[in-house]
Amino acid sequence: MKKASGFTLIELLVVITIIGVLAALVTANLSDARARARDAKIKQNLVQLKTALRLYYNDFQQYPATGNGLVFNACGIIGTDACTPGGAFSAGSEPTIYMNQLNKSGNYFEFRYYPCGSGDSFRVKVALENASDPDISTSQTRCPAATCIGTTLTYGATDYVVCAD
Numbered sequence: 001m002k003k004a005s006g007f008t009l010i011e012l013l014v015v016i017t018i019i020g021v022l023a024a025l026v027t028a029n030l031s032d033a034r035a036r037a038r039d040a041k042i043k044q045n046l047v048q049l050k051t052a053l054r055l056y057y058n059d060f061q062q063y064p065a066t067g068n069g070l071v072f073n074a075c076g077i078i079g080t081d082a083c084t085p086g087g088a089f090s091a092g093s094e095p096t097i098y099m100n101q102l103n104k105s106g107n108y109f110e111f112r113y114y115p116c117g118s119g120d121s122f123r124v125k126v127a128l129e130n131a132s133d134p135d136i137s138t139s140q141t142r143c144p145a146a147t148c149i150g151t152t153l154t155y156g157a158t159d160y161v162v163c164a165d
Contacts, residue, residue: 035129042126043135043160045103046111049124050162052089052098059096062119063164069112072102085109116148121164123148131158 007015056074057063064074075083079091085104090097103110114123123143128136136158143163145153155161 032130036133039128039130039133039160042103042110042128046124046126046160046162048099049089049102049111050164053122053124053164055096055098056089056091057164059092063115063122064113065115065119069114070108072109072113114148114151114153116163117150121148123151123153123161123163125155125159125161127156127158128160129158133160136160 053063053074056079060079064072064079066073066080072083072089073080075081075087075089075091077091077093081091083089083102085102085108087102088097089099089102111124111126114125116122123145139161140155140159143161145155148163
């Protein structure tokens with residue numbers, strides 16, 4: 001009797017299982033890559049905000065003095081009016097635009113702003129998706145919460161922080 005050529009049912013099941021496992025691994029890696037890309041964009045936005053805050057400091061001789069994390073009062077003619085999430089960061093009688101758009105998440109700012117001391121420093125923090133990002137601990141070490149005088153500030157495990165130099 002001649003043996004039929006082709007694949008057996010067990011061989012087909014093994015191949016399908018291997019393909020399924022590989023597809024699951026690829027999908028997981030793609031979603032992690034998207035989260036890392038979103039985190040990279042958020043970190044870049046904070047660098048831009050830090051630069052904008054430095055320009056604000058040059059004009060007003062202090063960083064914005066009000067903000068409890070949820071509000072950011074640094075707009076308007078004298079630089080103390082509430083800024084709008086998604087709107088421009090601009091201040092002065094002939095408004096200087098420090099940043100074209102303050103990034104938002106829903107109806108709130110993407111970041112949390114905290115003034116420190118008498119206007120000579122600040123902390124801005126944002127939660128990242130990738131909890132294993134090494135930049136998180138580096139940023140928290142560079143900008144310790146305890147040195148933000150006048151504000152009770154704590155950092156979460158995923159909080160990326162920028163501060164005045």
